[in-house]
Amino acid sequence: MELIKKYFPNLTIEQFSKFEKLEELYKDWNLKINVVSRKDIDELYLRHVLHSLGIAKVQEFLPDSKILDVGTGGGFPGIPLAIMFPDSEFHLVDSIGKKIKVVEEVKGGLDLQNVKSFNERVEDINGSYDFIVSRAVAVMPTFVRWVKGKIAKESRHERRNGILYLKGGDLTEELSDYKTAQVFDLSEYFEEDFFDTKKVVYLPMKYKG
Numbered sequence: 001m002e003l004i005k006k007y008f009p010n011l012t013i014e015q016f017s018k019f020e021k022l023e024e025l026y027k028d029w030n031l032k033i034n035v036v037s038r039k040d041i042d043e044l045y046l047r048h049v050l051h052s053l054g055i056a057k058v059q060e061f062l063p064d065s066k067i068l069d070v071g072t073g074g075g076f077p078g079i080p081l082a083i084m085f086p087d088s089e090f091h092l093v094d095s096i097g098k099k100i101k102v103v104e105e106v107k108g109g110l111d112l113q114n115v116k117s118f119n120e121r122v123e124d125i126n127g128s129y130d131f132i133v134s135r136a137v138a139v140m141p142t143f144v145r146w147v148k149g150k151i152a153k154e155s156r157h158e159r160r161n162g163i164l165y166l167k168g169g170d171l172t173e174e175l176s177d178y179k180t181a182q183v184f185d186l187s188e189y190f191e192e193d194f195f196d197t198k199k200v201v202y203l204p205m206k207y208k209g
């Protein structure tokens, strides 16, 4: 929790209390359904919460924007981002029902009214989103094929919309076909060693205007 305060000192009391409660909820749920590995649950704030919030350092979501988290698993990066941006609407999708059950429980426990969850494959989701966020789900070509029809045709975010993907390691080959991709090193925002190789890939998508 200190980590969240360190990098996001200006949150409201309500946001801090939601981030605080989140640990308790995930620890409880992890005893019933293993959504986060044992090692990771001890480092929940570093490996899951702060990592998810790396996207918030790269892109601020404006009020009324719509964000889709693809393959959210237990709710990452969608849940931390929904706490961070309470005026944006987050749709969290995963094809595994028990993961969505955990997301629903955490959503209820934190009273996150800006979150909706869907137990579906992303290919079956119809919707139009300002940004698609994700972590650890598919290689870029597959991912782009799944989501490219779901990006809003008009941008609310100063000509920015598209994919924001948390990735790690050397992305040169994976991104070689995506000339417009921008890679942001999370080590520029967070000093912990965990972030040394972590990145946010922003892939802009076409929009009008």
Ligand SMILES: C[S@@+](CC[C@H](N)C(=O)[O-])C[C@H]1O[C@@H](n2cnc3c(N)ncnc32)[C@H](O)[C@@H]1O
Residues within 6 Å of the ligand: 070, 071, 072, 073, 074, 075, 076, 077, 093, 094, 095, 096, 099, 120, 121, 122, 123, 134, 135, 136, 137
């Ligand atoms: C490695 S987990 C990552 C979970 C979460 N994003 C995280 O970083 O903690 C990948 C998740 O993607 C989901 N997934 C894979 N393909 C999917 C698809 N086509 N539609 C929806 N969910 C999918 C899986 O069910 C799994 O929960």
